[in-house]
Amino acid sequence: MAKRWKVGLVGTGFWSEKHLKAWSRIEGVEIAALCNRSRAKLEEKAAEFGVPDDRLYGTIEEMLQDADIDVVDIVTGPETHLEFVTKAAAAGKHIMCQKPFAPSLEDAERMVAAANAAGVRLMVTENWRWLMPFQLIKRALDEGAIGKVKTARYVHTDYYTPRMAPGVALPQPFFREMPKLLFYEMGVHWFDTWRFLFGTPKRLYAETTTVSPYIVGEDAGIVALGYDDFYGFLDMSWATRQKLDRPLGDSVQAVHLEQMSIDGELGTIKLYTNGRITIVSRDGAEERVLAESTTLDHEESHVRLQSHFIDCLNTGAAFQTSGEDNLVTLRMTFGTYESAATHRAIFFE
DSSP states (O other): OOEEEEEEEEOOTTTTTHHHHHHHHHHTTTEEEEOOOOOOHHHHHHHTTTTOOOGEEEEEHHHHHHOOOSSSEESSGGGHHHHHHHHHHHOOOEEEEESSSSSSSSHHOOOHHHHHHOOOOOOEEEGGGGGHHHHHHHHHHHHTTTTTTTEEEEEEEEEEEGOOOOOOOOOSSGGGGGOOIIIIIIHHHHHHHHHHOOOOOOHHHHEEEEOOTTTTSOOEEEEEEEEESSSEEEEEEEETTTOOSSOOOOOOOOOOOEEEEETTTTTEEEOOSSSOEEEEEETSSEEEESSSOOOOOHHHHHHHHHHHHHEEEEEHOOTTBHHHHHHHHHHHHHHHHHHHHHHHHHHHO
């Protein structure tokens, strides 16, 4: 009989709903404990997902000592991860840790070392690669639909940060104060997905800027990525109107519009901002529809991601986004800031 995995989740705030909904749908998983400093948020999620009062904890130490759990799912800010991961590892629990994995490469390396020393599994919760459009694009690339990749272009647009005026309600108000914003908060997603599709580049060069007067960090930038035999770039902004396709309304929240084109020897894969995916033939005469419509289906991406986590625990297979693998993604993330500051290329061995 397959093992039933008991999960203790730490952090019942904004994004925890996605995690808890996914856990509740995965066979062989039980949401066995919840932990949060805010009792009100803790009780709200406990009532929604059927977790008894005696399995609710105010600190991770209490949960690790008292709860009958196998897995710790950390859904808190990156500044807490080193403490929580090392304590969970020392308690012998397998760990799924939210992105960004760490505020520094040194912290990330210490977490990986702690998990390895304790003999527990550690995976970073990188859901972007599990979104529907990128799963379909990856399949097409693996099937050789366009042959050898020659150029890849990834564009992300939003008009978000210029609307973050003081006093305006935001889902994540801490964005205003983050010294590293776009390429840290979102960049880890984009770099992980890029590596999923194309592998790790040999070098990068970045330019960034801050457009909105209401934030501390950067909200736009471009990153060029070099390989031995092709190049690509990411052109990302939370402060542009260029791809807006709808009235924004009064609510201030993210409206992610993503576009990608991948030129290969045999054709081009195109992701449109409306989610349509096509393949243009080698001679440019035909545009075949691969998917008429896709969405950034965050809830389903978490089901895919968390099912992968459980499958790997059951089989011993490697995690796609292990803590060790995420060190490379973080090197790209922090390398973006170093390149933008020094105006020099960053090289990866």
